[in-house]
Amino acid sequence: MNRFCAVILSAGLLSHAQTVGAAEILDRFVGVWNAEGTVRLNGFNTPEKIKCRIVGNSPSGAQVNLEGKCATSAGNTKFSLFIAQDAAGKVFAAKARYAASAAFVDLTGSRNANAVHLSTKQLVQTDDRLLGSALVLTVQDDATVLMVNTVTDQVTRETAQSLVLRLARKR
């Protein structure tokens, strides 16, 4: 579970088919979310089922804070994601932490329609791989967000979707 934490990145927001404004995109994250999907420990291991409960709130119009808990059948971890945007709403910065004991990971990126693409500046070393990570969040509709994290082995150039998570808004 901790290794999963090391490679998953936080993300910005993706734009909807009808392009969502910058402030509106951040607002889309506010609320209570149930999430379900698959995760690969260490990026490339066998996919395992994962569920999350996440709560998003907005300390100010240009920021959103997501916190919650994620669990697989092997264990659970805390989830923290803080996203901020620049005044023009084009450049996004984020801090993510996927375990209470882990350090925050910095991410930067940009928005493309209803999707936000983010990547880490630093590479992550696992047991036997040096990994780069890219996270894409797509706002599919008012009640659904898709989060996909892809890792790339910097040596072999092998890629894998280490996290696929569907967030459904809790009514």
Place this chain on the structure above:
Amino acid sequence: MTFLVRVILALSVRRPFWVAAVFLPLALVLAFGIGRIGFEDGLRSVFASESAAFHDYVASSEKFAHSETDIAVLISAKNPLDAKTLTVLQDFVIESQFLDGVDAVFSLFSLRDRDPVTGKSLPLLQLEDNPAGIEAALRSVNGQAGTGTRMISQDLKETVVILSLSEAITDMKGTSKTLAQMNDLAAQTMADSGITIGVTGLLAARDTIILGLKKDQMRINLLGALAGYVISFFLFRSFWVTLLNATVPLSALLFCLGIYGWTGQSINALTNALPVLILVLASSDSIHMTYEVRRQMAAGHSLQQAVRISVKDLAGPCVLTSLTTVLAFASLLYSDSPVVRDMAVAGAIGVIISMLTVLFLHPVVFLIGGRLSFVARALPLRDKTGNPDAMGNALFRRLAAWPRLLAVVGIVSCVLSLALLFPLQASYRFMENIDAGQPVARVLAKVETVVGPISSIDIPITLPAGKHAWDADVLAELARLHAKLETIPDISAVLSLDTLARQLDTSDQRPVAVALKDVLDQLPGRFRNRMTDDAGTSLQIMLLTGDQGSQAILALVDRINDVIEAAAPVILQPGQPTGFLAMSASLASSMIRQLTVSFMIAALICPLLIGLWFRRLDFALAATVPNILPIALVGAALTIGGIGIQFTSALALTIAFGIALDDSIHVFNRLVLQEKTTGQRLTVKAITRAISHIAPVLITTTIVLSVGVLATQVSDMPMVRLFGVLSVITFVLALLSDLFFLPALVAQFSFLARKDKMNS
């Protein structure tokens, strides 16, 4: 005493409506207090003390995680677990981690295996595997890394999931909420899945106890009140007199519970029977006073005169009987346990409230109620068919022929019983508070069949400065100690860092410290913390064993210490074995001994108080044997029967002693009244006459007390039922002692007193 009687006469007798006007709003305010009464099991806090054993336990709990914060969930299927049921189980395990306070989970899905080709750590169970692969994986589960224990039954139909709760949530309010959520989740999972789910563990047991306490308060008090009413009805043979009489003890109960609620007193496993005790004590005093009022009215006095006489004649014995009971409760203050001391205070306050309610309210109820014509008609005692003085007169006259023999028999019986009672065999098991038939107990028994005992004795180990848990020399010494501890009989399994080290792949080229840390990282935090602290500078060895009772656990702790001493570790610095099992066994023994000392204090002071009250040394001496004898007999029977003395029995005997003295006090009071009336000193004939006169009332009040306390038999908690049974046996034996031995002893000591006066 005179002052108190004057106040009662001035207020309750002369101005009953004024007193009623004060009592009614007070009753209303106190009734709201009842809703504020808290419920807690008290079975953990009972051991909170300044003792070394409790300090060790707290210190160890701060460094390491313990099994007492676990909830064990038993999953049972009709057929061996397959992909379908495992998928349902997997969802259950994931969802359970979202329950309030669940910090970590350990199940089949936590187990990892190393891929021999890639070297990757993979889940042992791959649900997309073929059935044969799944079965092979399940069969390899037991003895896998991280546990050293079993996780699945031999027939592959049952498995256990361990949920570890965060320390923050282990106050029972939070735990109850989590358990309720767990039950909902279990119900959802069980529906249409073909599996059954049962929940157990120390926290679940404590929750069951608290629910039982709440149910008990309703049932026991209601039944006690009903029983008291029925008995009184047979005695008084009048609906209205019985109703008036019943108002007084019910009011005493209301005031007592209300004050408990407003003062933050909670009901726990030890104080559960306190309210019904207050009820029956008040009933007993009230019956005495009602009987006296009716007797005086039958003799021709008006209602007001009859009430006045009953107050004057019976206020003294009522106060004295309450004082001896208060003293018996107060003797419990000797205990180191804050829960026992709280019970002492709550019991003493309850008895005082009961006494004041009876003394002040009884006259008010009868003077106001007696104004109604249909009540006034029923008041005078009609039954003149039997001469109460003749009750058993022939029997008591016969007994009075051998006062010396009876006195000697009483004293010798007492001494022999005490000799059999000591040395004390203290006995404690946490699960003694739960019926074996309760779901939490049945599931625990099954869980321990599947995975073995889930409770443990824990050995905290400090490492010297500069040393860490995964240093090679530390691990080598740990392995030697671990192996020696495994040889102790009654230890089901030993769990330590060495358990993980043994599971390391021998083909792994990495240093042991690196490989070990890797395995540790894969364990949930709270399970990792069972073997080592966060910094890796302390270790813990858990010895899994069943709770066989405090005596067996203490013997096991001695054997563990012997093995550690023989192993003579150089680097490791093992501390005193601790954990809830060891701590409770050690402290229960010392606390039960303290309760015995409490009883001895009460046994010495109460007769002294009687002697001081009546200013009669002969009464003080005579009161000792007939009241210690019942306690000694019951205690000896428990010891000889191999049951031993538990918390509950020690408390029951101490409190029952204080109550059993009531009979002796009423006998002494009758003797004093008789001396005043006849102007003559006590003779055997006079004593016999007094006993014949008082016997019917003593028998009636003993029946009221016993039947009321027998209401405890509807409790789900075995210890509450035991409290009731021991109390009733003590009351009956005390009655018999007072009827057979007390007259003889009074005769003997009165004779000595007269001889002394003649000689001086």
